[in-house]
Amino acid sequence: MKNIYNHKRTTKMKKYNFNAGPSKLPAEVMKAVSDACIEFEGSGLSLMEMSHRAKNFQPVLDEAIALFKELLNIPEGYSVLFLGGGASLEFCMVPYNFLEKKAAYLNTGVWAKKAMAEAKNFGETIEVATSADKTFSYIPKGWTIPADADYFHITTNNTIYGTEIKKDIDSPVPLIADMSSDIFSRPIDVSKYAMIYGGAQKNLSMAGVTFVIVKDELLGKVSRTIPTMLDYRTHIKGGSMFNTPPTVPIYCALQTLKWIKANGGVAEMERRAIEKADALYGEIDRNKLFRATVSDPEDRSRMNICFVMNEEYKELEAEFMAFATEKGMVGIKGHRSVGGFRASTYNAVTIEDVNALIACMQEFEKMH
Numbered sequence: 622m623k624n625i626y627n628h629k630r631t632t633k634m635k636k637y638n639f640n641a642g643p644s645k646l647p648a649e650v651m652k653a654v655s656d657a658c659i660e661f662e663g664s665g666l667s668l669m670e671m672s673h674r675a676k677n678f679q680p681v682l683d684e685a686i687a688l689f690k691e692l693l694n695i696p697e698g699y700s701v702l703f704l705g706g707g708a709s710l711e712f713c714m715v716p717y718n719f720l721e722k723k724a725a726y727l728n729t730g731v732w733a734k735k736a737m738a739e740a741k742n743f744g745e746t747i748e749v750a751t752s753a754d755k756t757f758s759y760i761p762k763g764w765t766i767p768a769d770a771d772y773f774h775i776t777t778n779n780t781i782y783g784t785e786i787k788k789d790i791d792s793p794v795p796l797i798a799d800m801s802s803d804i805f806s807r808p809i810d811v812s813k814y815a816m817i818y819g820g821a822q823k824n825l826s827m828a829g830v831t832f833v834i835v836k837d838e839l840l841g842k843v844s845r846t847i848p849t850m851l852d853y854r855t856h857i858k859g860g861s862m863f864n865t866p867p868t869v870p871i872y873c874a875l876q877t878l879k880w881i882k883a884n885g886g887v888a889e890m891e892r893r894a895i896e897k898a899d900a901l902y903g904e905i906d907r908n909k910l911f912r913a914t915v916s917d918p919e920d921r922s923r924m925n926i927c928f929v930m931n932e933e934y935k936e937l938e939a940e941f942m943a944f945a946t947e948k949g950m951v952g953i954k955g956h957r958s959v960g961g962f963r964a965s966t967y968n969a970v971t972i973e974d975v976n977a978l979i980a981c982m983q984e985f986e987k988m989h
């Protein structure tokens with residue numbers, strides 16, 4: 622094949638990508654995906670123009686599922702699915718498949734609220750606790766999960782507010798977690814969950830694929846009719862191939878999973894996440910200009926680190942943004958509901974990237 626595709630990035634300046642999602646991917650992953658999009662495994666075809674039922678695509682899906690199970694140590698009895706629709710479609714698929722009478726939700730922010738709003742269309746929905754009183758800057762404590770709920774839903778990492786539940790909690794009822802933005806950042810005890818789901822575009826792949834880990838025996842217990850495409854059993858039976866799955870995003874997920882394995886697995890991802898988060902929160906706490914929006918270290922997200930200018934330096938916000946942009950920082954503007962800054966430090970973001978941001982904060986501090 623004529624090498625007309627050998628594109629190199631044209632920008633001269635190194636960019637430090639702290640985007641919240643879609644977000645930074647390892648260079649090896651992007652290289653493998655772009656190669657496959659030009660020609661897939663010597664087939665003379667691009668992965669984009671191949672059937673998902675082609676003999677050489679099935680191994681991609683099989684290997685992605687096998688690696689998913691291996692890296693997260695998923696026990697027998699769980700299925701791994703790759704679907705479309707994003708985490709947002711799961712917000713309605715969860716109650717469709719699990720809510721018979723009553724559901725319980727922990728309200729830790731925008732995504733949790735959106736998930737809860739969908740459940741309300743299907744039955745009684747209890748808000749077990751909320752941190753809305755302080756702009757979701759902490760994880761509520763001391764709540765009880767109603768023992769008669771069909772399931773309890775949590776959002777383990779709150780991408781917008783920078784809070785995270787970093788432990789696998791015990792629940793007397795089936796536990797369902799939106800792990801869109803912290804999956805593969807730490808080892809998890811999957812046996813404690815009935816289901817885990819998320820959009821892949823934060824820590825696993827490019828946009829376009831949703832992952833679901835579901836305990837098979839808990840399905841089929843609701844009395845309603847579930848539309849075929851919204852029934853998890855359809856996709857388990859069809860091996861994530863009931864309809865055309867997003868082939869390129871699945872291939873991209875496979876490359877990321879291989880990269881995680883080659884880099885020491887989820888235990889090493891956690892070590893790196895702690896190293897990066899400690900470094901950046903350390904600087905925020907030390908630097909006179911800045912303050913973290915989440916104060917309790919236990920609740921601080923390792924994936925989305927939110928900070929604002931201290932009160933007396935508030936007017937420097939736009940100036941710091943311009944200064945950081947000039948230095949190559951990308952995606953550090955905080956979500957509009959929180960303001961200030963947010964650095965997303967997903968698996969592909971390196972300690973060098975974080976150190977570049979820290980150096981930038983220190984240089985700006987010296988100027989003031």
Ligand SMILES: *Cc1c(COP(=O)(O)O)cnc(C)c1O
Pocket residue numbers: 642706707708709710732776778779780799800801802819820821823
């Ligand atoms: C990004 C995000 C979502 C929404 O994901 P989509 O794939 O865009 O639907 C849901 N939950 C959390 C925690 C997120 O970070």
